[in-house]
Amino acid sequence: MSVIRLGYVHVRVTDLAQARQHYQDTLGMDAVHEEDGKVYLKSWDEDDHHSVVLEEGGVGLVKFGYKVAGEGALDAIENRVRAFGAGSERMSKGDNAGVGDGLRITLPSDHVLELYSEIDYLGTKVGKLNPDPWPRDLRGIGVPRINHALITTEDPALLERFFTDVLAFRPAERLVAGDEESDLVGSWMFCGDQPHDVAFVKGPNGKLHHFAYEIDDWSALLRAGDVMSMDDVPIDLGPARHGITRGGTIYFFDPSGNRNEVFSGGYRTGADFRPITWTMDQAARGINYTHREIDQAFLDVVT
Amino acid sequence: MPHITVLPQGLQVVAQPGESVVDALRRQGWRSRYKCRRGGCGVCKAQLVNGRVRYLQPVAESVLGTTELAAGRCLPCRAVPVTDVVVDLGAEPLRAVLTSNPVSRTTTHE
Ligand code: FES
Ligand SMILES: [Fe+2]
Numbered sequence: 001m002s003v004i005r006l007g008y009v010h011v012r013v014t015d016l017a018q019a020r021q022h023y024q025d026t027l028g029m030d031a032v033h034e035e036d037g038k039v040y041l042k043s044w045d046e047d048d049h050h051s052v053v054l055e056e057g058g059v060g061l062v063k064f065g066y067k068v069a070g071e072g073a074l075d076a077i078e079n080r081v082r083a084f085g086a087g088s089e090r091m092s093k094g095d096n097a098g099v100g101d102g103l104r105i106t107l108p109s110d111h112v113l114e115l116y117s118e119i120d121y122l123g124t125k126v127g128k129l130n131p132d133p134w135p136r137d138l139r140g141i142g143v144p145r146i147n148h149a150l151i152t153t154e155d156p157a158l159l160e161r162f163f164t165d166v167l168a169f170r171p172a173e174r175l176v177a178g179d180e181e182s183d184l185v186g187s188w189m190f191c192g193d194q195p196h197d198v199a200f201v202k203g204p205n206g207k208l209h210h211f212a213y214e215i216d217d218w219s220a221l222l223r224a225g226d227v228m229s230m231d232d233v234p235i236d237l238g239p240a241r242h243g244i245t246r247g248g249t250i251y252f253f254d255p256s257g258n259r260n261e262v263f264s265g266g267y268r269t270g271a272d273f274r275p276i277t278w279t280m281d282q283a284a285r286g287i288n289y290t291h292r293e294i295d296q297a298f299l300d301v302v303t
Numbered sequence: 304m305p306h307i308t309v310l311p312q313g314l315q316v317v318a319q320p321g322e323s324v325v326d327a328l329r330r331q332g333w334r335s336r337y338k339c340r341r342g343g344c345g346v347c348k349a350q351l352v353n354g355r356v357r358y359l360q361p362v363a364e365s366v367l368g369t370t371e372l373a374a375g376r377c378l379p380c381r382a383v384p385v386t387d388v389v390v391d392l393g394a395e396p397l398r399a400v401l402t403s404n405p406v407s408r409t410t411t412h413e
Contacts, residue, residue, distance in 0.1 A: 059363040232405035257343010301344040
């Protein structure tokens with residue numbers, strides 16, 4: 001398995017100063033680099049150079065990056081992208097601050113996905129020698145790391161095939177409207193042993209539904225909700241449990257209206273995991289197991 | 304202080320300085336159609352029938368385009384009335400809610 005994890009999410013924000021306040025003071029990320037209208041941020045338990053890039057102007061997803069391990073892995077993926085008939089180009093060291101050479105793929109859903117294996121190592125805030133479990137100087141929620149992204153696509157079946165054939169992801173959970181392949185409404189896919197590293201639901205191409213931070217547990221989730229109330233962060237849904245992935249969740253919005261999530265728990269998957277199926281009549285429970293009801297707009301609202 | 308008239312209900316509320324249409328309604332117990340309240344999703348988009356609004360934060364072209372703006376569309380979650388305004392929020396009824404706006408505090412994050 002060559003793709004390790006979601007490495008970074010690069011989003012547009014309408015106002016960089018307000019966005020910084022949200023991602024730094026409310027979420028607790030640290031700015032590591034700045035250049036012409038962009039801020040690069042890292043969470044405290046991440047080793048790599050950055051995991052979020054904020055770019056001033058507009059709203060929504062610019063691109064996202066997954067880290068790849070293994071000699072020749074990028075070449076092999078490049079060949080499989082070509083065989084699939086999707087577009088890709090080589091990306092160069094420095095295209096993204098701190099990130100080495102890699103591959104830039106345009107997904108069948110029009111999203112730009114970057115793959116790389118070299119990235120500057122900055123280290124976590126607690127270090128690797130006899131570390132404390134968490135740093136004493138956390139701000140706000142103090143998110144430890146990013147976890148996954150959920151995007152929208154006109155053709156979920158095609159995108160699932162792409163992630164399976166080209167990137168060796170596997171579906172953990174699938175939301176279906178019927179028995180045909182084309183009835184796939186959403187898929188939650190993993191590359192390691194999480195319940196999902198990427199997910200997508202039916203919707204417009206090229207759009208972001210949310211990206212998520214992982215936090216410890218249910219009480220960390222509730223505490224995150226406290227910080228959101230203190231900082232007047234609009235909450236979309238939660239705290240609640242997902243049926244799909246079994247994780248705990250709060251969905252909320254950044255100051256530009258991009259949706260974020262704090263996510264806790266979830267089960268383990270792995271190479272022998274057999275996918276779980278959800279039918280549309282149970283979709284509300286799949287997304288919000290606690291309340292069993294979601295606004296139609298929850299699925300429609302994307303940036 | 305600017306008066307906001309909401310169509311089709313004909314409800315009237317008064318906006319405080321710097322307060323958006325959605326925030327003014329919320330403060331006075333009404334939930335209109337919105338989602339992000341941050342100008343990003345376009346769910347609140349409505350017709351400005353009369354009066355002028357301004358935006359204290361930049362609004363993304365992809366959410367509210369120049370032609371839409373020219374046609375009188377607005378984003379009530381971010382639109383701050385400059386004059387008395389009449390806004391048509393569409394068919395979806397207002398819901399009575401009890402909301403608590405943020406306690407104004409000088410945020411001291413260390
Ligand atoms: S509620 Fe999202 S743009 Fe107004
Ligand atoms: Fe999620």
